[in-house]
Amino acid sequence: MPGYEKITPPKGGKIKFENGQLKVPDNPIIPFIWGDGTGQDISPAAIKVFDAAVEKAYGGKRKVSWFKVYAGDEAIAHYYGAMTKEQIEALDPAEQRRLYMPDDTLQAVKDHLVAIKGPLTTPVGKGIRSLNVFLRQELDLYACVRPVRWFHGVPNPVKNPEKLNVIIFRENTEDVYAGIEYEQGTPEERKVWEFLTKEMKAVIREDSGIGIKPMSITGTTRIVKAAINYALKYGKTSVTIMHKGNIMKFTEGAFRKWGYEAAKTFGDKVITEEEVNAKFGGKVPEGKILIKDRIADSMFQQVLLRPEEYSIVVTPNLNGDYISDACAAQVGGLGIAPGANINYTNGIAMFEATHGTAPKYAGQDKVNPGSLILSGSMMFEYMGWTEVPKIIEEALERTIQAKTVTYDMERLITGAKLLSCSQFASAIVANMGKPPIRAVQGLAPAVKVAKDVAKGAIKVGKTVATKAIAKAKDKDFQAKAKGVAKKAGKVAMKGAKKVGKVAAKGAKKAGKAAARQIKKRVKK
Numbered sequence: 001m002p003g004y005e006k007i008t009p010p011k012g013g014k015i016k017f018e019n020g021q022l023k024v025p026d027n028p029i030i031p032f033i034w035g036d037g038t039g040q041d042i043s044p045a046a047i048k049v050f051d052a053a054v055e056k057a058y059g060g061k062r063k064v065s066w067f068k069v070y071a072g073d074e075a076i077a078h079y080y081g082a083m084t085k086e087q088i089e090a091l092d093p094a095e096q097r098r099l100y101m102p103d104d105t106l107q108a109v110k111d112h113l114v115a116i117k118g119p120l121t122t123p124v125g126k127g128i129r130s131l132n133v134f135l136r137q138e139l140d141l142y143a144c145v146r147p148v149r150w151f152h153g154v155p156n157p158v159k160n161p162e163k164l165n166v167i168i169f170r171e172n173t174e175d176v177y178a179g180i181e182y183e184q185g186t187p188e189e190r191k192v193w194e195f196l197t198k199e200m201k202a203v204i205r206e207d208s209g210i211g212i213k214p215m216s217i218t219g220t221t222r223i224v225k226a227a228i229n230y231a232l233k234y235g236k237t238s239v240t241i242m243h244k245g246n247i248m249k250f251t252e253g254a255f256r257k258w259g260y261e262a263a264k265t266f267g268d269k270v271i272t273e274e275e276v277n278a279k280f281g282g283k284v285p286e287g288k289i290l291i292k293d294r295i296a297d298s299m300f301q302q303v304l305l306r307p308e309e310y311s312i313v314v315t316p317n318l319n320g321d322y323i324s325d326a327c328a329a330q331v332g333g334l335g336i337a338p339g340a341n342i343n344y345t346n347g348i349a350m351f352e353a354t355h356g357t358a359p360k361y362a363g364q365d366k367v368n369p370g371s372l373i374l375s376g377s378m379m380f381e382y383m384g385w386t387e388v389p390k391i392i393e394e395a396l397e398r399t400i401q402a403k404t405v406t407y408d409m410e411r412l413i414t415g416a417k418l419l420s421c422s423q424f425a426s427a428i429v430a431n432m433g434k435p436p437i438r439a440v441q442g443l444a445p446a447v448k449v450a451k452d453v454a455k456g457a458i459k460v461g462k463t464v465a466t467k468a469i470a471k472a473k474d475k476d477f478q479a480k481a482k483g484v485a486k487k488a489g490k491v492a493m494k495g496a497k498k499v500g501k502v503a504a505k506g507a508k509k510a511g512k513a514a515a516r517q518i519k520k521r522v523k524k
Contacts, residue, residue, distance in 0.1 A: 012065030017347030035118025036072040037357025042369035045425035052429040057387035141341035144170035146324040153400040154332035155412035164307035169227040170320025181211035220258040227314040241293035242315035338374035351379040368406040401437040
């Protein structure tokens with residue numbers, strides 16, 4: 001393994017990728033970029049939750065070795081010390097990139113395969129290109145995977161947030177995000193403008209900046225196949241190709257065309273919407289994944305009006321950026337929206353907070369660490385440590401249901417208790433191993449019925465004994481009967497109570513099983 005300039009990996013094992021599968025040791029080294037702004041607050045909070053969940057799941061048999069690596073403003077401070085804005089801006093783009101994204105960091109991710117990061121700053125309209133986009137392209141992390149679901153108790157703007165439970169597969173390396181653009185008035189822009197207007201006869205105003213939107217068969221095929229493979233692995237019911245092919249026919253329209261062609265390679269495991277309507281009366285045959293497509297602008301209506309009809313959405317880069325954040329808003333916002341950037345071919349994956357750096361809150365121990373925590377939950381699922389996500393997500397949901405939340409949710413929940421970022425992490429840890437409050441509340445009716453049955457049995461026993469005594473004419477017999485009846489009554493009461501307890505216990509057990517089934521359906 002190559003050496004590093006200014007970072008040293010901790011003791012631990014390396015994750016490997018063999019025959020299309022991750023091989024994860026019990027003590028994996030995982031690079032962690034804390035990030036800019038509030039990344040310095042949410043990262044230690046997330047690590048606290050991750051370590052506690054792993055300990056809870058495996059009792060010390062497994063443990064992550066966190067490897068701190070650097071990017072963004074923190075990288076400049078670590079590698080170069082103080083630099084003025086003028087000094088940074090005097091460097092060419094490649095040198096600026098190395099300032100903000102050191103080669104050490106890139107190599108660490110390549111060496112250890114699975115990594116996680118907080119938010120990174122990107123200047124708007126000037127300066128270096130997005131570090132997030134650079135990472136995705138440099139490491140060829142072609143699949144941006146964004147699961148969107150509602151956690152009970154999270155404030156949201158729709159009536160039935162639980163109906164939206166979708167995984168968005170966004171192509172991560174092409175489209176306008178490829179970064180092929182030319183600033184208006186530069187010699188490069190003039191050359192492109194001259195070619196397009198004179199050679200290709202395109203009509204473009206002379207004072208235009210120009211960007212290019214490349215989309216390939218390769219990029220489309222692998223993202224669509226990744227989405228369908230995910231659907232097969234996790235039992236999802238449909239994959240929807242989102243595009244704007246009615247207008248951009250040779251890019252977004254081609255994405256739709258190539259997407260259907262990629263789907264055909266799965267044979268009888270999939271079926272198109274056209275086939276379902278023509279051959280099966282609109283009903284999807286058992287065990288098949290439905291492949292369909294929707295125009296991008298229509299899709300934004302669909303997720304609001306008919307969210308339950310969508311399981312996985314696969315989309316080009318720009319559309320994916322829009323739809324993933326829009327869906328997140330329906331279930332409470334980016335504060336609880338996780339994300340991952342994955343190359344399913346070589347196993348390299350970067351899990352990340354999906355929100356920005358929020359610099360005005362940096363260092364205040366204030367913001368919600370939920371997005372990064374849930375991205376870590378995705379990471380453990382990807383690693384095959386499947387017990388950990390269950391612990392994290394149930395504890396997070398219970399913490400929110402208890403109305404012990406950070407400021408973003410506290411201001412929207414009546415009677416909520418305000419917690420800091422670190423306190424919220426501690427509350428999640430404290431709730432590990434406890435079922436979500438909704439599951440416990442769901443048991444209450446069943447337990448009440450069982451108790452009522454027990455009380456009814458005792459009442460009937462007393463009534464029968466009293467009537468038997470009243471009918472007896474012989475006084476000695478009455479006395480004996482009364483004694484026997486009292487004893488029988490006590491036995492009946494004891495038995496009835498025992499039956500009631502057993503019934504209550506059974507009802508509680510059944511309720512927990514029902515809660516588990518509900519959770520499975522929510523995940524699907």
